[in-house]
Amino acid sequence: xxxxxxxxxxxxxxxxxxxxxxxxxxxxxxxxxxxxxxxxxxxxxxxxxxxxxxxxxxxxxxxxxxxxxx
Numbered sequence: 001x002x003x004x005x006x007x008x009x010x011x012x013x014x015x016x017x018x019x020x021x022x023x024x025x026x027x028x029x030x031x032x033x034x035x036x037x038x039x040x041x042x043x044x045x046x047x048x049x050x051x052x053x054x055x056x057x058x059x060x061x062x063x064x065x066x067x068x069x070x
Contacts, residue, residue, distance in 0.1 A: 006034040008052040023047040
């Protein structure tokens with residue numbers, strides 16, 4: 001899952017640990033979310049958005065890939 005968590009976090013000058021503390025998870029969880037290796041719950045997505053002052057769309061929106069539709 002591609003997301004913009006790292007970009008949003010850096011823009012508000014937070015470390016992974018600081019963001020993790022704000023949203024109640026471990027630094028490792030934030031790292032995995034940023035890498036796209038962990039799919040967070042909607043509640044966690046919202047908490048991250050509140051912490052970085054961004055909307056859900058700004059941080060987690062994924063463009064639908066155009067497949068081989070005929």
